[in-house]
Amino acid sequence: MPLQIVPESYRQPKRRATSAAAMVGSQRDPREEVIQAWYMDNSDEDQRLPHHKEPKEFVSLDQLAELGVLSWRLDADNYETDEELKKIREERGYSYMDFCEVCPEKLPNYEEKIKNFFEEHLHTDEEIRYAVDGSGYFDVRDRDERWIRVWLKKGGMIILPAGIYHRFTLDTNNYIKAMRLFIGDPVWTPFNRPHDHLPAREEYLKAFVHKETGDHAVNAAA
Numbered sequence: 001m002p003l004q005i006v007p008e009s010y011r012q013p014k015r016r017a018t019s020a021a022a023m024v025g026s027q028r029d030p031r032e033e034v035i036q037a038w039y040m041d042n043s044d045e046d047q048r049l050p051h052h053k054e055p056k057e058f059v060s061l062d063q064l065a066e067l068g069v070l071s072w073r074l075d076a077d078n079y080e081t082d083e084e085l086k087k088i089r090e091e092r093g094y095s096y097m098d099f100c101e102v103c104p105e106k107l108p109n110y111e112e113k114i115k116n117f118f119e120e121h122l123h124t125d126e127e128i129r130y131a132v133d134g135s136g137y138f139d140v141r142d143r144d145e146r147w148i149r150v151w152l153k154k155g156g157m158i159i160l161p162a163g164i165y166h167r168f169t170l171d172t173n174n175y176i177k178a179m180r181l182f183i184g185d186p187v188w189t190p191f192n193r194p195h196d197h198l199p200a201r202e203e204y205l206k207a208f209v210h211k212e213t214g215d216h217a218v219n220a221a222a
Helices: 020-025 061-066 083-092 110-117 199-209
Strands: 035-039 056-058 070-073 096-102 127-141 147-153 156-160 166-170 176-182 218-220
Touching (some): 110 166
Antiparallel strands (some): 035 056, 035 147, 056 218, 070 156, 096 176, 127 156
16 A cells, blocks of 8 residues: 655644653643543434443544644633744644634524534534633544544644544533634635545545554543
8 A cells, every 4th residue: 555645734743842750740641631532432312421432432632643633732811922822823824813602692593503513524624623711522533434522621722634524512511612713714614424525525535544554542441
């Protein structure tokens, strides 16, 4: 099988160096305090529930990066002056920014929109979401079409690559305030599955799916 080249824009930034003293206490990735991921069960219960499998089957943030999903932990209390956020925007060309509050009280046509958000779809551009308050779930498909639930909490930012099938829902807290970033003018168009013929989908499959991979899931007792 020919070697697949991952586009530079999709590569996860290197983690910050950790002091020896800090490594003695823990090897935990600080991003995991605000972003967690796991494989979902097949239950039709309330979509806002965690939907863990039994036993729980977690997915690392590095494994998400192999699917093109990039992640950061940022300072949500000081996003206006955060130099790391500024650097990310400059390096990736995110010239447009706005905010979206998703909750029954603040989102017009809430019931209709939350239903639409949870329809499996893709975009022809990246989807960048930074939780400056609250939390919610972004579900993405792995290479075997299994759902991975990504829990984004305050301080977490993720980038979903163009062409990945995904969906969004609130968790039981029923609130998230998210910063949305775009390159140039914002593009909101969702393409509900199936839209496999779109160039963005074909590029995504070429970059992240059509290559050899092992089963990287990590099992943990409930």
